[in-house]
Amino acid sequence: METGNTQSSYQKPSNLAGLGRRWGGQIIDSLITFFLFFAVAKAAELVGLSGDLVGLLALGAGGGYYLFSDAMPNGQSVGKKILGMSVIDERSYLNCNLYQSFIRNITTPFLNFFDWIFIFFGSRKRLGDMLASTIVIRNK
Template identity: 30%
Template sequence: MTDTPDTLLDGTHAVLTPEYVEFRFTLAGIYSRFLAWLLDALIVVFGTGVFMTVLSLVMVAFPGFGSALGIVIYFLVDWGYGIALETAWSGQTVGKRALGLRVIQQSGVRIGFYHAALRNLARPVDRLPLLYLVGGVTALLSGSQQRLGDMLAGTIVVRERRLKAPSALGATGGEGLLTDPLFVSRVKRLSAEARELVLSAALRREELRMEARLRLFSALGTKLQELLAMEKPAHLSDEKWTLLVAAALLPSPSAQAGGRVRGAA
């Protein structure tokens, strides 16, 4: 695999699967992360302002208490904003979505509430003494551009790229299974990690060397038979079997043909 210019500029994070196949993610640079934070900060300040307007009567009657309450509310909104959105949007806030960034685990899978909470609760330390100086310096010195919160949560921030769903994704020779309710329902019950691995393998298979490609799909084919409790049709190769599962994960045939599937790079 060759490195693209943005990969060379921002750095990469490599994830080695149990099948010894390497996937690369393009790390988000300090500048793009700062812009995303700036947009999120404006939203938090605006949201806090709206909330404090509602409590303006309390602040007039008790100015000292009102000021202290305002600081507490700001931190609650700030923490809650990041934790809630990164959990609900799989590692994105409004700012990150606008800049095409996403927080993922170092293992390459999406984050959950635990990771979002840890990285956001550490923000007050990263912000010291102002404008994320501690976090910025830590990220520059870190090999994976992680601030302290990312180190604590085991997360990284990567650039997203949109990968076009291959036209051959559903043309595997086993399209009949896509109309089988039992097959589709079992595919839909796959874990988030299994779904991401299947879709990543399907979308990036052309980037892999042939030996790694055969090894990956051989392992995936066997694993999917176990997870789905179904035998692979004899006429399908391991790769085509995996592509059939990937096709069942996509929203609809029209989305498979013309849509775009998001992937972190």
């Protein structure tokens, strides 16, 4: 009886985005998140909404962008689009979907430093990428 190796080993794509580019995209997207939070809060205050509703709308706008931004067209948040990157499924190479975007980004606010430590290993995937089965690639 012949036994073959049924496990395929992970082969790192040649166009994975570098650490500096990924960090830059994270900074841009964090700034956009804060801008949305404060802009929506200020607009809601100007309209005269109650403080609780202002906070809820601001948190929803900022948090919504942050959690779901990688599911924007072509798997590109604004920061990734500016820096020429995309988030894709590591198996199918399809663009990141809403579920994957949520899973890969929910870890960052709570495990930011710990999450990013994983990026230094061979696959260049942070914890969020591992949980969502995604990779970040260069487009340019």
